Amino acid sequence: MxxxxxxxxxxxxxxxxxxxxxxxxxxxxxxxxxxxxxxxxxxxxxxxxxxxxxxxxxxxxxxxxxxxxxxxxxxxxxxxxxxxxxxxxxxVVRDARLNADTAGRFFEVVTASYDLSPLADLVEEDYHDHDPKNEQDVVGLKALTRELDGWRASFDFRFRVEDRMAQGDRVCTRWTWEGIHKGDFLDIPATGKRATMTGMTVLRFSPSGKIAEGWWEYDRLGLLGQLGVLERPEL
CATH class of the missing domain: 3.30.70.100 (Alpha-Beta Plaits)
Structure with a gap:
């Protein structure tokens, strides 16, 4: 204790x-x-x-x-x-780490099979998202929702949280992603293949306790390899 x-x-x-x-x-x-x-x-x-x-x-x-x-x-x-x-x-008989709890709820909502409307209670309207997959940052809750809907249309997936650390207004989550490729992804037709990748997300929280900004780092190259679109280099 x-x-x-x-x-x-x-x-x-x-x-x-x-x-x-x-x-x-x-x-x-x-x-x-x-x-x-x-x-x-x-x-x-x-x-x-x-x-x-x-x-x-x-x-x-x-x-x-x-x-x-x-x-x-x-x-x-x-x-x-x-x-x-x-x-x-x-x-200590109760330890409520509020930002970390909200970060956990965010990943639960993203993974759920129903709609993403609960994000409105977790994410600021002017949320700013940094994702290496995108040439330009995603800005706004509506834009984030479209981005996540794109992933959900391409994969049935879930996040498994490996570590979560909170400091100040930021929460870092190290995760493993597991999914089944069911729809077009980066112009790659559905393959039905199972894939996994690892990554980390840092979320910044506003004074109101909502998520205001996010930075994503993940093994995109490894994911593409598992989908069979990368050629093996000759030895």
Whole structure:
């Protein structure tokens, strides 16, 4: 179970505290178990700081606290603060990564056999799409829908998600695509062949939580080879 520790303190010496945190990050490289750290400053009281540190589990957090650098940095941190920092230990019971969830829903809708109208709830009207297959970028939700309908007319396919990573306003999905060639694709008549390809998609989200931009990279050459339209080079 993911574990989060909240460190609450007051200080007017944030720059020194910030440098101290940088030292800890550098000195514990390769040995610390913390996976994510965020520091927030109270808008109503700029001396009030809260650090949120995430660990894979409570046990990993305890391992981290036993590092000699952690103990030393904490003592130096206390010296910079007004009073002793307080700690709150939290077991994470819900972790909703909203943009990543929306990215997952996007791939589900694209693959579904029914119409693409649910995309209106996921994608901005002025969505901007970057696909190496296209000479010009696709701009607009309606244009994206036509592009996807073209793929769905050419193949019965599905995406299998291999990895998904979210950072800031972007979500990267590494996927495997599997399809059956049932209709014209790039002027290639239907072959009935099964094909697979791998690729990655980076989606950028707007402040409203909808998908605003997308970048696609995939093995198009490998796909064409499986459809039998590429000649094997002579050895």
């Amino acid at each position: 993911t574990f989060v520790q909240l460190i609450d303190c007051r200080t007017d010496r944030f720059e020194e505290l910030d440098r101290l945190m940088d030292q800890w990050v550098e000195q514990t490289r390769g040995r610390r178990t913390a996976t994510h750290a965020v520091v927030g400053r109270d808008r109503g009281d700029t001396s009030h700081l809260v650090e949120i540190v995430e660990f894979p589990s409570y046990e990993e957090a305890m391992r981290n606290s036993k590092l000699p650098e952690t103990d030393r940095i904490f003592r130096e941190m206390t010296a910079l603060c007004e009073g002793t920092p307080t700690f709150t230990d939290l077991d």
